[in-house]
Amino acid sequence: MRDAERRFARLAEALSRRRLAEVELYLKRGRSHRVELGASGPRGRRLEVRTEEEGWAVRAGGPRGSLFSCGTREPDPGGSWPAARGEPLQLPAPHEEVSELAPDQVDAPLMVESEAIDRLQRFETALRRELSDARVLGAVLDDGRSEARLLSSRGVDCFQRRRAAALYIEVIAGGTRRSAQLAAPSAAGFDVEALGRQFATRLSIGREGAPAEGGSGEMVLAPAVAIRLLAGLLPLLVGGDGWRIARQLKNRRGWVGSDRLTIVDDGGLAGGILAAASDGEGVPTREVVLIEAGEYRQPLLSWREAAPARGESSGCMLRPSWRQPPEPGPTHLYIRPDSRIAPADMISSVAGGYYWLDALSAGRFDPAGDRFELPVYGFRLERGKASRPVSAARIRGSIGKLLRGIRGVGRDCAFSPHGYLFGAPTLLVEGLELDATAPPG
Amino acid sequence: MSFASLETLPIARSLAQIADREDDVAEVYLERVEEVGVAEGRWSPGTTVRREEGFAIRLVREGETWLAARDGFGGERFAAALRQVARALPSASYTIPSLEVPALTEPVEAHEVIEFEALIRAAVKQHLVAFPMRIEVRRHRRDVQIIGTKLVPEGERELYYSCRVRLPWGGYGAVLPALDTAAADRLAESLVAMFRGSKAPRVTDRVRPVVLGPAAAAVFLHEAVAHALEVDTLALEGSPEAAIGLKLGSEELNVLDDPAGAPAGARRTTDDEGMPVLRRWLLFEGEVRQPIADLLGAGASDRLTPGAGRRANRFLPPVPRSTHLELLAGPHSMPELLASAEGGLFLPEATRGALDAHSGEFRLHMPYGYRIRSGRVDEAVGPLRLSGRVAELLGVVTGVGAECEPAGAGWCAKGGQRMPVWATTPAMALAGVEVGA
Numbered sequence: 001m002r003d004a005e006r007r008f009a010r011l012a013e014a015l016s017r018r019r020l021a022e023v024e025l026y027l028k029r030g031r032s033h034r035v036e037l038g039a040s041g042p043r044g045r046r047l048e049v050r051t052e053e054e055g056w057a058v059r060a061g062g063p064r065g066s067l068f069s070c071g072t073r074e075p076d077p078g079g080s081w082p083a084a085r086g087e088p089l090q091l092p093a094p095h096e097e098v099s100e101l102a103p104d105q106v107d108a109p110l111m112v113e114s115e116a117i118d119r120l121q122r123f124e125t126a127l128r129r130e131l132s133d134a135r136v137l138g139a140v141l142d143d144g145r146s147e148a149r150l151l152s153s154r155g156v157d158c159f160q161r162r163r164a165a166a167l168y169i170e171v172i173a174g175g176t177r178r179s180a181q182l183a184a185p186s187a188a189g190f191d192v193e194a195l196g197r198q199f200a201t202r203l204s205i206g207r208e209g210a211p212a213e214g215g216s217g218e219m220v221l222a223p224a225v226a227i228r229l230l231a232g233l234l235p236l237l238v239g240g241d242g243w244r245i246a247r248q249l250k251n252r253r254g255w256v257g258s259d260r261l262t263i264v265d266d267g268g269l270a271g272g273i274l275a276a277a278s279d280g281e282g283v284p285t286r287e288v289v290l291i292e293a294g295e296y297r298q299p300l301l302s303w304r305e306a307a308p309a310r311g312e313s314s315g316c317m318l319r320p321s322w323r324q325p326p327e328p329g330p331t332h333l334y335i336r337p338d339s340r341i342a343p344a345d346m347i348s349s350v351a352g353g354y355y356w357l358d359a360l361s362a363g364r365f366d367p368a369g370d371r372f373e374l375p376v377y378g379f380r381l382e383r384g385k386a387s388r389p390v391s392a393a394r395i396r397g398s399i400g401k402l403l404r405g406i407r408g409v410g411r412d413c414a415f416s417p418h419g420y421l422f423g424a425p426t427l428l429v430e431g432l433e434l435d436a437t438a439p440p441g
Numbered sequence: 442m443s444f445a446s447l448e449t450l451p452i453a454r455s456l457a458q459i460a461d462r463e464d465d466v467a468e469v470y471l472e473r474v475e476e477v478g479v480a481e482g483r484w485s486p487g488t489t490v491r492r493e494e495g496f497a498i499r500l501v502r503e504g505e506t507w508l509a510a511r512d513g514f515g516g517e518r519f520a521a522a523l524r525q526v527a528r529a530l531p532s533a534s535y536t537i538p539s540l541e542v543p544a545l546t547e548p549v550e551a552h553e554v555i556e557f558e559a560l561i562r563a564a565v566k567q568h569l570v571a572f573p574m575r576i577e578v579r580r581h582r583r584d585v586q587i588i589g590t591k592l593v594p595e596g597e598r599e600l601y602y603s604c605r606v607r608l609p610w611g612g613y614g615a616v617l618p619a620l621d622t623a624a625a626d627r628l629a630e631s632l633v634a635m636f637r638g639s640k641a642p643r644v645t646d647r648v649r650p651v652v653l654g655p656a657a658a659a660v661f662l663h664e665a666v667a668h669a670l671e672v673d674t675l676a677l678e679g680s681p682e683a684a685i686g687l688k689l690g691s692e693e694l695n696v697l698d699d700p701a702g703a704p705a706g707a708r709r710t711t712d713d714e715g716m717p718v719l720r721r722w723l724l725f726e727g728e729v730r731q732p733i734a735d736l737l738g739a740g741a742s743d744r745l746t747p748g749a750g751r752r753a754n755r756f757l758p759p760v761p762r763s764t765h766l767e768l769l770a771g772p773h774s775m776p777e778l779l780a781s782a783e784g785g786l787f788l789p790e791a792t793r794g795a796l797d798a799h800s801g802e803f804r805l806h807m808p809y810g811y812r813i814r815s816g817r818v819d820e821a822v823g824p825l826r827l828s829g830r831v832a833e834l835l836g837v838v839t840g841v842g843a844e845c846e847p848a849g850a851g852w853c854a855k856g857g858q859r860m861p862v863w864a865t866t867p868a869m870a871l872a873g874v875e876v877g878a
Contacts, residue, residue, distance in 0.1 A: 045504060045505075045506075045737075046504070046505040046506070047505070047506045047507075047508070047758060048505075048506070048507050048508070049508045049509075049510065049756065049757075049758070050508070050509045050510070050522075050525045051509075051510045051511075051756050052510070052511050052512065052518075052521075053511075053512045053756075054512045054513065055493065055512060059486060061486065061487075065487045065488075066486040066487050066488075067486050067487060067488045067489070067490070068486035068488070068489045068490070069489070069490040069491075069492075069549075070490070070491050070492075070493075071490075071491065071492040071493050072492070072493040072494055072495060072512040072513050073492070073494070073513065073544055073545075080547070080548035080549045081490075081549065082477065082488040082489075082490050082549045082551075083488060084487060084488065085479065085487035085488055085555075086479070086480065086481060086485065086486065086487020086488070087481075087482070087485065087486070087487060089486065137677070137799075172799070177799060323491060323493075325485070325486055325489070
């Protein structure tokens with residue numbers, strides 16, 4: 001990051017001589033430490049990877065076209081640049097109100113190998129304490145941090161620091177497999193013992209449960225299931241096409257969801273794992289309400305899309321690496337929890353129905369066609385209590401009916417990465433169909 | 442070649458410091474990647490260039506692996522990475538190598554990439570159809586050098602192209618050895634067939650006979666044979682050696698993996714661990730001969746041979762993967778194959794496939810197909826999927842075609858490592874396969 005201003009000035013001058021007036025320089029460096037435990041091989045497998053990355057990216061253009069160039073060596077202003085072509089490039093103006101957020105643990109050291117292995121082994125111990133024949137097929141713990149600087153010919157000058165950890169777990173017992181991908185601000189943020197117990201429950205359901213009967217009724221969706229639903233709604237919630245899809249999903253009164261449903265994206269979410277003051281183009285992040293008490297407000301729009309798409313923009317151009325140009329997307333997309341409602345109260349309110357604990361896959365979602373189906377597993381609920389485990393079922397139906405059928409929203413919001421970071425609390429839903437032909441577990 | 446001037450001896454000596462046990466494997470993997478592309482679309486810059494380089498040091502000891510990867514080169518970076526993988530302080534000190542590699546000074550030029558987009562559009566127009574499409578074309582170049590404690594093979598260069606077309610009804614991707622009119626014509630034929638297939642009626646779910654065209658057969662074999670016989674997949678359920686000698690399918694199934702037989706730009710003589718590649722018999726007359734192995738997977742076995750270690754980039758460890766699959770020609774003409782699948786489907790292409798390593802279940806997605814009636818290819822059908830278990834599907838192969846062709850090249854992304862894969866195959870017939878819309 002040293003001499004970034006001087007480097008940018010030289011670059012901008014050289015590129016302006018090529019009639020590229022819009023110039024942006026992005027510098028990023030980061031380090032990560034990943035530990036993997038696997039089951040392949042007679043002795044098992046352990047892998048430790050330490051990486052240090054440092055790269056740059058330049059976007060430049062004018063009315064006649066644009067280019068994107070990136071690399072690891074110092075960019076050479078007088079060197080070879082590709083010819084600009086295609087879409088013109090327009091960069092955003094600077095925003096004075098951007099003040100950098102300082103994530104709490106950004107300066108704390110990355111986990112060391114022994115710490116990572118200890119965490120993964122504690123997970124396995126907790127799992128096997130509950131279910132002795134369970135074993136870990138794969139476990140990956142990744143802890144990393146990065147810093148980035150963005151300068152542009154429009155005067156944007158941003159600096160970002162990030163810290164995040166990811167955990168992937170895959171376990172098996174008696175032919176039943178379960179996996180999960182989790183994120184936290186740092187490796188220390190994962191409660192591995194609790195996870196071990198949760199996985200034991202999930203495996204037990206697969207082994208001891210029976211397929212569901214068909215029908216419909218009230219259903220409680222745990223955050224992991226609600227997150228899958230939210231991920232399937234992405235075309236409705238992000239980008240200009242959202243308006244068209246929302247029109248198709250609205251009922252006669254104009255509602256896409258029940259009055260309990262509010263969906264928000266917030267790039268600067270307080271305590272959010274990916275919280276930042278500005279996006280990958282230096283535009284300030286903010287909270288954008290996409291669906292408010294069941295009413296469709298607008299899709300998530302970048303500043304370029306906002307005017308033609310009739311909505312308010314936010315900083316939502318994502319830049320996961322210096323290797324790709326920024327693209328619009330959500331940062332913390334979540335269903336707003338209701339602090340008054342405990343998930344246990346929702347479960348106990350169900351006279352006859354189901355409590356779906358997790359999804360077996362990403363399912364199929366067609367927001368434009370107003371259809372979805374999602375394979376799930378969990379418990380049968382009778383008189384507010386779990387009466388028996390259900391190893392596999394398929395919930396399906398109209399997306400509009402699903403959203404309007406939300407009768408309760410819990411206070412327990414959990415986040416999970418599925419391409420983007422999605423968050424959801426426990427939901428109480430009615431009107432969903434339950435397919436008796438269960439998917440393979 | 443990017444690494445021709447590199448002094449390898451001091452690097453090998455430094456590695457020897459950390460590989461101080463007899464069975465240790467230590468190596469430095471250096472890579473330089475250039476990707477030049479053109480794209481269309483609202484968020485895509487017209488031209489893109491990525492030029493990156495770096496290295497990774499790996500130590501393998503008793504089944505455990507330590508890897509340290511860096512962007513860029515240089516002695517200090519090398520020394521720091523070496524310290525991170527070392528398990529103990531070295532007993533002697535050597536001079537740290539400079540690890541300096543001259544900068545890439547070639548100008549960024551890729552006329553063929555720019556021109557290919559126009560070639561595709563012109564070729565589609567020849568079919569007298571028009572539909573919206575966004576085309577991305579890329580040239581991929583990768584220079585690789587492996588330096589081990591004992592072996593320093595010649596550096597290798599890969600040069601190939603990829604094309605991705607976004608259509609209103611889905612995407613289509615291809616990996617290509619060259620960009621020319623013939624490649625554009627084949628791609629246009631596929632796009633037009635997809636367009637027609639998108640409007641064709643869907644099939645009902647049931648078990649049917651099918652004939653896979655060479656491109657679809659390549660994807661089928663990639664999932665059902667190559668992935669199934671990778672030692673990391675086999676190790677999930679027991680000893681990889683136990684697979685040797687198993688009868689998996691018809692005697693007409695002779696399947697090899699031969700990286701040296703890949704198209705010119707993708708041909709390799711050594712793998713990404715510096716081991717010589719080999720013409721590996723995966724199935725000989727339907728029986729498993731040599732699973733696909735890397736150094737870690739082969740271990741001390743005298744029945745498993747390394748030489749198939751591949752890595753998507755320096756940040757990831759090598760994994761056993763196929764590079765260029767070959768299904769040897771069988772005795773059947775295409776009319777014979779079609780006649781054997783009367784009432785079934787002819788499926789020329791597969792857009793993607795996936796294998797569940799634990800259950801052996803896999804799925805192939807076909808963007809379109811055709812009904813077989815009276816021994817001939819008849820009307821088009823819409824997108825469909827083909828599913829089953831590896832062992833069952835290989836067991837119902839009833840015929841292998843007599844004419845082989847390079848086909849079905851694409852990206853494989855197993856385990857998050859994205860690599861190009863190539864194939865040379867004939868068509869093949871299967872007696873009864875679960876086909877669903």
